Amino acid sequence: MMTYKLAIIAILASAFSACKKINIEDPVAQSAPVFKVHGTLGETTIDLEAGENNGIMQTKDTVINGVTCFKGNLSDKTYEFELSILDGDIDLQSVPFIHKLPENLPFGFGCNQPLMFLSKDIFSNKQVIQEIKWYINGEMAGIDKAVISSPGHYMIDAHVTFTNGSSATLSNDLIVGYKNHHTSSIHHVLYEGGHLKVWIDEETSEFQSIKWYVDGEYESSQFECNPIISNDFHVITAEFMFKNGAKRRKSILVHGNNTQTFLEDFSAYENIFFKQKWDYTTQIILKKDGKTYSTYNAPNVTSTFHILGKNYYGKNASGKAVHVLNAAVDCMFKNINGSETIPFSGTIFIGIEIP
Amino acid sequence: MSWSDDEIDKLVRDAFNEQTFEFRNEYWQDIEKQLPVNNRRKSRAIFYAAVMLASLISIGYGLFFHGNRPAMTESKFKLPHNVVAKAQKNEQTSQNNHFLDTHFTSNSERNQHLHIEPIEHGISTAISPADVENTSAKATPDDSFIELANIKPSNSFAVVNTDSYSVDSLSAKDAIFPQVENQLENSNRILNSSNASKIRYWTETVAGIGHIWANDQTESHFANTSVGFNAGIQLPLNRITLSLGAGFKSTFFDKLTINERTKIYGFGVDQLENTYTFKSLVSLTLPVSLSYTFGRHSLSFNLTPGANVSCSLNKTQYMNGNKLSDQNGVANVSLFQKYSLETGIGYDYYINEKLKVGLRCNIQMLQPIASDRFTGTPVKNPFEGQLYIRRILGL
Numbered sequence: 001m002m003t004y005k006l007a008i009i010a011i012l013a014s015a016f017s018a019c020k021k022i023n024i025e026d027p028v029a030q031s032a033p034v035f036k037v038h039g040t041l042g043e044t045t046i047d048l049e050a051g052e053n054n055g056i057m058q059t060k061d062t063v064i065n066g067v068t069c070f071k072g073n074l075s076d077k078t079y080e081f082e083l084s085i086l087d088g089d090i091d092l093q094s095v096p097f098i099h100k101l102p103e104n105l106p107f108g109f110g111c112n113q114p115l116m117f118l119s120k121d122i123f124s125n126k127q128v129i130q131e132i133k134w135y136i137n138g139e140m141a142g143i144d145k146a147v148i149s150s151p152g153h154y155m156i157d158a159h160v161t162f163t164n165g166s167s168a169t170l171s172n173d174l175i176v177g178y179k180n181h182h183t184s185s186i187h188h189v190l191y192e193g194g195h196l197k198v199w200i201d202e203e204t205s206e207f208q209s210i211k212w213y214v215d216g217e218y219e220s221s222q223f224e225c226n227p228i229i230s231n232d233f234h235v236i237t238a239e240f241m242f243k244n245g246a247k248r249r250k251s252i253l254v255h256g257n258n259t260q261t262f263l264e265d266f267s268a269y270e271n272i273f274f275k276q277k278w279d280y281t282t283q284i285i286l287k288k289d290g291k292t293y294s295t296y297n298a299p300n301v302t303s304t305f306h307i308l309g310k311n312y313y314g315k316n317a318s319g320k321a322v323h324v325l326n327a328a329v330d331c332m333f334k335n336i337n338g339s340e341t342i343p344f345s346g347t348i349f350i351g352i353e354i355p
Numbered sequence: 356m357s358w359s360d361d362e363i364d365k366l367v368r369d370a371f372n373e374q375t376f377e378f379r380n381e382y383w384q385d386i387e388k389q390l391p392v393n394n395r396r397k398s399r400a401i402f403y404a405a406v407m408l409a410s411l412i413s414i415g416y417g418l419f420f421h422g423n424r425p426a427m428t429e430s431k432f433k434l435p436h437n438v439v440a441k442a443q444k445n446e447q448t449s450q451n452n453h454f455l456d457t458h459f460t461s462n463s464e465r466n467q468h469l470h471i472e473p474i475e476h477g478i479s480t481a482i483s484p485a486d487v488e489n490t491s492a493k494a495t496p497d498d499s500f501i502e503l504a505n506i507k508p509s510n511s512f513a514v515v516n517t518d519s520y521s522v523d524s525l526s527a528k529d530a531i532f533p534q535v536e537n538q539l540e541n542s543n544r545i546l547n548s549s550n551a552s553k554i555r556y557w558t559e560t561v562a563g564i565g566h567i568w569a570n571d572q573t574e575s576h577f578a579n580t581s582v583g584f585n586a587g588i589q590l591p592l593n594r595i596t597l598s599l600g601a602g603f604k605s606t607f608f609d610k611l612t613i614n615e616r617t618k619i620y621g622f623g624v625d626q627l628e629n630t631y632t633f634k635s636l637v638s639l640t641l642p643v644s645l646s647y648t649f650g651r652h653s654l655s656f657n658l659t660p661g662a663n664v665s666c667s668l669n670k671t672q673y674m675n676g677n678k679l680s681d682q683n684g685v686a687n688v689s690l691f692q693k694y695s696l697e698t699g700i701g702y703d704y705y706i707n708e709k710l711k712v713g714l715r716c717n718i719q720m721l722q723p724i725a726s727d728r729f730t731g732t733p734v735k736n737p738f739e740g741q742l743y744i745r746r747i748l749g750l
Contacts, residue, residue, distance in 0.1 A: 019685040020682065020683065022670050024670075034621060050620065057623070
C-alpha cells in the first residue's frame with residue numbers, strides 16, 4: 001500500500017515538474033510619449049506627440065549634393081514638424097555623426113553666389129589646354145568653365161583636350177561649402193625615360209598613412225613615390241589619412257613622354273572662393289492649417305538650436321538605428337508662399353536615423 | 356503401619372522443604388494477560404495531538420455536551436431473540452410495579468417467578484410460572500434470565516400487564532423503532548468496543564464545488580470545483596473522535612483571469628495586451644476535525660490549514676490585435692495567498708465500520724487572492740461544499 005502511494009506521488013511530481021514554467025510578469029508600466037514637440041508658435045500652443053491624436057514619428061536619411069541629410073518627421077492630425085540636419089566635417093568619415101554633432105547647431109541659409117568656379121585657367125599649363133569639359137556628378141556642367149552654387153560633396157570629371165590633339169580624363173572629388181581638415185595637394189616631376197616623382201606637400205607629421213596608385217594599381221606607401229610610366233597618359237592617385245581623421249583621394253594626370261600635357265589636382269581650389277560653411281546646419285519645416293513654414297530664408301541669425309540630449313532609442317521598421325534628439329529651439333519660421341514670419345519657442349524630442 | 360504425629364509432621368515438613376516450582380511458559384502468558392494493557396503508545400499520540408490542537412479543543416469544548424446520552428452498557432449477556440430491553444417510564448413503570456405487587460408478595464418470589472416471554476414485536480409480557488406450563492414457548496432458565504430478573508423494571512424493561520395495557524395502542528413506529536435502535540446499538544458497540552478505542556488510519560477522496568474567487572460583473576460565472584485526497588489517523592477521545600490528516604487539493608477555476616492592456620509609445624503607439632487565464636491551483640492541506648458520533652451519524656467541526664504550491668495557467672500576448680504568444684504551463688503562487696485556512700462543519704454517515712460518506716460546508720478564512728490584478732472583485736471568504744468518501748483502515 002505504501003509503495004502504491006509512493007508511486008502515485010512520484011508520478012504526480014514528475015508530471016508536475018515536466019510542465020512548462022511560465023513567468024507571470026509584472027504589469028507593463030504605461031510609458032510616456034517618446035517623440036514630441038511642445039512649444040508656442042506665435043500665440044498658438046503646440047502639443048505634438050507620437051502616439052496621441054494619431055501622431056507618428058518617421059525618420060529618413062537623404063543625400064543632398066553628396067552630403068547626408070538626417071531627417072525626422074513628427075506629424076498628427078493637426079501639425080507636421082520636420083527637422084533636417086546636414087552632415088558636417090565631411091572628410092572625417094571615420095567619426096560617427098552622433099559623436100561629431102556639436103551642442104549648438106546653426107540654421108540653414110540660402111546662398112545667392114557661386115561657391116566654386118571650375119575653369120581651365122586655374123591650371124598652370126593652361127596655354128597647352130585647348131578645351132576642358134566639366135562634368136559634375138556625371139552631368140555636363142560646362143565647357144572650360146563650370147560653377148558650383150550649392151554646398152556639397154561632388155565628383156568632378158574633367159575631359160581635357162590638349163593643343164597637340166591628345167585628350168584624357170581626370171576625376172577628383174570636391175568638398176564645397178564644408179570644412180576641410182587638410183590643405184594638401186600632389187606635386188610631380190617627370191624625368192626622361194618616364195621616370196616620375198610624385199609627392200604631397202603637407203607636413204609629413206600630419207600624415208597617418210598614404211598609398212600611391214598608378215592607373216588604379218597600388219604602387220607604394222611611401223611619402224614620395226617614383227614610378228616609371230609608359231609613353232601615354234596615366235592617372236596618379238594618392239589616398240591618404242591624417243592623424244586628425246581626415247581621409248581623401250587626390251589624383252593628377254601625367255604623360256610619360258610629355259612634360260607639358262598634364263593636369264593638376266584641381267580639388268586644391270575647393271575652398272578658396274567662399275568661406276561660410278554648411279556643416280550641421282539645420283532646417284525645420286512646420287505645416288499647420290494648410291500652410292507651410294520653414295526656417296530656411298527666415299531671419300535666424302540670432303536663433304538658437306541647443307541640443308540637450310542625443311540618446312539611442314532603438315531601431316525603426318527598416319532596421320535602422322534611431323536616436324532621440326532633445327533640443328531647445330528658438331527660431332523664426334517664414335511662410336514659403338509669402339512673407340509672413342512667425343516665432344517659435346519650445347522643446348523638441350525628434351528621432352533621427354543614424355547608420 | 357501407623358504413622359506417629361511427629362512422623363507425619365516431619366514428612367510434611369520435608370515435603371515442603373523439597374518442593375520446587377516447575378516453571379512453564381504458559382504460566383507467563385497467563386500472567387501477562389492479567390497485566391494492564393500498555394497504553395503508552397496511545398497516550399503519547401493523544402498527548403501530541405492535544406498539544407497541537409489545544410486551541411481547537413478549547414473551541415470544540417463548547418460543542419461538547421455531557422451526560423445527556425446514557426452510558427452504553429456493555430452487554431455481558433445474551434438476550435433472547437427479539438427481546439428488547441427498553442426503558443419505559445411513568446405509566447409503564449407504575450403498571451409494572453402494580454402487577455408485581457399484586458402477584459408476588461416478596462422480592463424473592465418476584466425474582467423466582469418473573470419470566471419474560473419472547474415475542475416478535477419487541478414487547479415483553481410478564482407471566483407467572485403457572486402460565487408457562489400452558490404455553491408453547493418456554494423460557495430458558497439460564498444466567499441471562501437471572502440477570503434480567505435482577506434488573507429493575509423501571510430502568511430496563513417494558514413489563515406490561517396485558518390486562519391493563521392494549522397492544523393495539525402501540526404505533527408502528529414504536530413497534531419498529533426499538534428494532535432499528537437495536538441495530539444502532541449494535542453499531543455503537545462496534546464503534547465503541549475495545550477494538551475501536553485504538554488509533555485508526557483512514558484515506559479519503561474529496562470533491563467539492565464552491566464560490567468563485569473573483570466576482571466579475573461583466574461575465575457570468577459558474578463555480579469553482581475541486582478534488583482532493585487525504586490520509587490520516589483518527590483518535591477516539593471518549594465520545595469525540597479527533598481526526599488528523601494530510602493531503603492535497605486541486606481547485607479548478609471558472610474564469611479567473613488577469614487582463615492588462617498597456618499603451619506603449621514609440622514611433623506611434625502600440626497596444627500591448629497580456630492575458631493570464633488561471634486554470635487550477637494545487638494546495639497541500641492538513642485537515643483536522645472533531646466529530647461526535649451517534650449511531651451511524653456524526654457531526655464534525657473541521658479546520659483545514661493549507662499551503663498553496665503551484666498553479667497552472669494560460670498566457671497569451673497580443674500586440675495591436677496580433678497574437679504574439681500563447682503558452683500553457685505552471686507558475687508560482689505569488690498572486691495568491693501563500694497559505695489557506697478553511698473551517699466549517701460536516702455530517703457523515705457510516706455505511707459500515709470501514710466506509711463512510713459525508714458532506715462538508717467550509718469557508719475560507721483567508722482571502723485566497725492576494726493581488727488586485729485579477730479581473731473582478733476578490734471574494735474575501737469563499738465557501739465550498741464538499742462530498743467525501745472515507746475508508747477506515749485496519750478494521
